[in-house]
Amino acid sequence: MTRPDPLAQALALVGREQYPETGDFPVERGYVWTSCASVENGNPLFWDDEVAAALTDGPIAPPTMVSVWFRPHHWAPGRTEVALPLQVHFDLKEMFGLPEAVMTDNTIEFHTPVRMGDVLCTHQVLRSISEEKTTRLGTGRFWVIEVVYTNQAGDLVAVESYTGFGYQRPTGAGAPS
Amino acid sequence: MTSLTPRLLLADVAAGDVLPELAYDVTATTVVLGALATRDWRPMHHDKDFAVNRNGTRDIFLNTPNQAAWFERYLTDWSGPHGRLGRVTFRMSGSVFPGDTMTLRGVVESTEVDGTGCGFATVAVNLAVGGHTKTTCTARIALPCAAGDNPWARSGDRWLPSPASP
Numbered sequence: 457m458t459r460p461d462p463l464a465q466a467l468a469l470v471g472r473e474q475y476p477e478t479g480d481f482p483v484e485r486g487y488v489w490t491s492c493a494s495v496e497n498g499n500p501l502f503w504d505d506e507v508a509a510a511l512t513d514g515p516i517a518p519p520t521m522v523s524v525w526f527r528p529h530h531w532a533p534g535r536t537e538v539a540l541p542l543q544v545h546f547d548l549k550e551m552f553g554l555p556e557a558v559m560t561d562n563t564i565e566f567h568t569p570v571r572m573g574d575v576l577c578t579h580q581v582l583r584s585i586s587e588e589k590t591t592r593l594g595t596g597r598f599w600v601i602e603v604v605y606t607n608q609a610g611d612l613v614a615v616e617s618y619t620g621f622g623y624q625r626p627t628g629a630g631a632p633s
Numbered sequence: 634m635t636s637l638t639p640r641l642l643l644a645d646v647a648a649g650d651v652l653p654e655l656a657y658d659v660t661a662t663t664v665v666l667g668a669l670a671t672r673d674w675r676p677m678h679h680d681k682d683f684a685v686n687r688n689g690t691r692d693i694f695l696n697t698p699n700q701a702a703w704f705e706r707y708l709t710d711w712s713g714p715h716g717r718l719g720r721v722t723f724r725m726s727g728s729v730f731p732g733d734t735m736t737l738r739g740v741v742e743s744t745e746v747d748g749t750g751c752g753f754a755t756v757a758v759n760l761a762v763g764g765h766t767k768t769t770c771t772a773r774i775a776l777p778c779a780a781g782d783n784p785w786a787r788s789g790d791r792w793l794p795s796p797a798s799p
Contacts, residue, residue, distance in 0.1 A: 487670075494663075494670035494699060497706035501714040510637050511714055512785045519718045520701040527672035562697065563722040565794045569785070 462551045466599075469582045473604075475543050476579045479525045480532075483574045488517050491524065516569040522605055522614045525576050544580045544601050545620050554596045554622035561619040568611040575608050583617070596623030639777040640713025643744055643752030646776065652711045652739035652756065657703075659695065661731040667699030694728035704758055704770045707737045712774055717784040719753060719773040719794030727767040729760070736761050742771070749791045752778040 492502050497518065500507040508515045527541065549557050570576065586598040598621050605613040657663075661681075668678035673696045676683035684693045695703075701723065709716050729735050739758040746752050753775050760768040773796065775784035784792075 491670040491702055492706075494666040495702045495706045497702065497709070499706070499709045499714055501709075507637060507714055511783055518702065518705055520698070520705040520721070521671075523698055524671050527674075530674045559725075561722060561724055563720065564701070565720045566718050567792065567794060568788065 462553070463585070466548060466551055466582070466585050469544075470584065471581065473579045473581055476577065477526065479576045479578075480528060481525075481575075483517055483525055483570055483572055483576070485515060485572055487524070488515075488521065488572075491518060491521050512569055515572050517571070519566040519569070519614070520564070522564065522566070522570065522576075523603070523616065525570075526578055542580065542601060542603070542618065544582050545599075545618070545622075548582070548585070548597075548599055548620070549622045552597060552622060554624055556594065556596075556625060557620055557622040558593065559618055559620050560598075561617075563617045565615045565617075566613075567615075568607060568613050570607070570613055574613075576613060577606050577608075579604055589621075591621065591623070593621065594623035594625045596621055637714070639715040639780060639782075641711070641716070641776055642780070642782075643746070643754065643776045643778050646741055646744055646754050648741055648743050650741040652707070652741075652758075655707050655710070655737040657735050657737075659729055659731055659733045659735055661693060664693050664695055664731060667702070668696050671696060671698040671702070673698065690728060690730070692730040692732070694730050697723070697725065700725070700729075700760065700768055703735075703737065703760070704772065707739065707758060708756065708772055708774055711739070712776060715777050715783060715785070717775040719775055721770055721772045723768060723770050725768045727762075727765065729762060729767050733762040735767070745796075746778060747793055748797065749787070749793060750778065751784060751787060751791070751793070752776050752782075753796075755796075 488502055501511060581602045583600040583602055588597055601618050603616040607613050665679045677688045678693055678696050681693050684690050737758055737760050739756045742755045742757050744754045753773050756772050758770040759766055
């Protein structure tokens with residue numbers, strides 16, 4: 457029995473929405489303040505209701521918190537497995553048999569602001585896979601994965617784009633350490 | 634309605650402008666606060682023994698989403714609350730550890746008014762420790778074009794966070 461061609465398998469996933477997920481809890485202000493406190497962010501938009509009312513029609517969350525709302529609790533009743541964030545990345549490593557991987561770039565594009573009480577949804581889309589390439593890390597492939605975030609009304613909230621490089625370390629004489 | 638005067642207008646900004654520098658002494662508390670604030674429970678961000686013996690790093694280190702929060706804070710310290718992030722791109726080349734003094738420095742690369750009349754500045758920000766770059770970030774941030782302009786009021790076709798393709 458022949459093994460399925462991993463490239464054909466992966467290319468079939470390009471553009472397909474995968475791993476739809478809904479946030480475990482609504483966006484809440486206590487966590488916004490915890491985040492702002494961690495970096496001493498005094499932006500009045502997040503602390504002063506009058507400023508928030510005037511500029512954003514009510515309190516919003518800092519845009520860069522968008523992925524925070526999807527990280528699972530460390531423990532939850534009945535859960536036996538920990539979901540991996542960016543599962544498509546791990547699927548591709550497995551598919552191509554590439555044991556190592558790094559993320560080279562991360563871009564986030566911000567759309568509709570996130571408001572208190574929002575319950576966000578996300579899904580992942582594989583956008584591209586490169587030909588086999590050799591870098592100083594090893595030989596493997598680059599891939600681009602998008603994580604799309606929407607709110608409960610279906611409005612686009614953010615698109616996060618990761619470029620990953622899955623690779624096999626070089627072996628034999630002359631290989632860099 | 635509260636009257637708010639924008640701190641910075643697009644017309645106040647030009648390519649080559651340097652943003653005020655932010656230097657911050659990172660402690661173990663900084664790293665742990667940042668990890669918990671981003672709901673990142675992985676041990677290399679709070680357990681030094683794990684970080685050293687399993688990850689081979691010299692200590693626990695700042696996680697990526699928390700660095701994004703540091704960049705946002707740095708940019709909006711400069712822009713004021715009217716500043717609205719459109720897009721950020723990060724590239725990480727090293728870790729930030731307790732005991733490091735991290736320094737954020739930004740330079741305006743360009744400014745533009747897009748086809749919808751929204752003003753944007755593109756800023757290159759460098760996060761360094763001891764002169765060594767740890768993370769670079771390119772941010773596109775909307776700034777008011779006039780005193781009565783509010784980038785946050787834009788939505789749909791009037792909010793284009795990424796630059797138009799050439």
